[in-house]
Amino acid sequence: MSIASIFTPSKKLYVGMAFVLLSLVLVAYGPMASYSEAQAVQDATLQKMKQKATDELNRRTTNLKAKLSQLNASGSASLSLACAPSSTTSPSPSPSVSPGLSLSLSNNKLTGSILLPCTIKDQMKQVTQKTIDELTTLLGKVQSTTSLSDMQNIAKNIDAQYGLNQLSQVQDATTQAISSSTGLLNNLQTTFNDIQGRVTLAKECLTSGSGTSASSDTSSGAPVNCDAAKTLSNGLDTANGAQSQLGVVQTVIQTISSIISSAIAFLISLVTSFMGILSGLGGGSLGSLGSLGSLSSLLNPSSLTGILGSAGSVGGLLTSFTSIFSELGNITGMAGNAQGLLGNLGGMLNF
């Protein structure tokens, strides 16, 4: 069959109808194709936002869970991360540490203790757990959302509460760092007192002690061996030199204790401000978690942005935490020096 036979008069009608149908199909396909393309773009945008939201929420919860785990850990025996129980039952942190408080020297022993109030740790744990719960709820909403407009609202919420989440993380980390600093101070204090006891023993034995026992160790009842103390090389000169160096270490340790107590007092005031921000979110009194527990339901986060974005709130608190961080940096430097001196003294008193 030749092509010319298609256009024979008897078939012209059918061919014409076929062209008309084809035209109709083409006309109808245009908008359909455009609509599908727009839908595909929306779907891709939704999927991209969902992926970003999931990654960000997972990142935040992972960080907060790590901090919570550290706060819950009691620490090994050598780290002794104790806290001071509060004398009050108030839900707000009790400022039981005054700035500048330092260990005191009594009978050549460093006495006293500087500890973080337990209420601060407890409050940080509560806030962090609540924040993790809310972020987890938010993650569930992200995964079940099929509408781009809903996802955009959730995205605004996630971005708006970042400052609050970060502040919670910084507070946890700072609380933990101060807690371990108090453990470090406690270990320095114990080492100082133990070495001081050995220096005193050496001096007493070398000055007046005789025989094998100059005195008794009152804590254990074990006799103190003066013969061993008398073998100290260069005798009294070494003991007097050690006593002099202990004076330097004592000043360093007392300075460290003063910095830590100031950091604790500062932390307490910042935590109080943080709890004020939480109660400012609505529905809570100072010291409570405010409406932290409904952040995941907040689909119009403009009010949240207003509170968290204002100067002197979250931004101001973050700056203050940076100051505490700088103070803590000084502690490690000084503690390193004290550790070196105490190590030398431990080696000198080799009896």
Added chain:
Amino acid sequence: MEMEQVDKKSLRLVWVVVGSVVVLLMVLGITVLLVVQPWNTPKSTQTALPSSLSITSMKVATKEDVQNDLKGVNDSLKQTINDQAAVKAAIDDNKQQIKVGN
């Protein structure tokens, strides 16, 4: 004869006075000893050292105790440094933030 009797009387009087003084001194001495009781004084105060340095009032650690103490200081210093690094990371966390809305 009379002179001899006077001398004897004077001598007796002298002995009485001397005896009284000796007895008085002995009474005073015993009283002081009973009050002060030097035999009950702690040994540390008999030394030339100030009482604040007395080892009788404090625990004397062994060489091994001090080694353990130093290990504790080392461990807690490492822990403190790690925890401070975590504070720094938390403060700089905004550099890691993924902006979802953009």
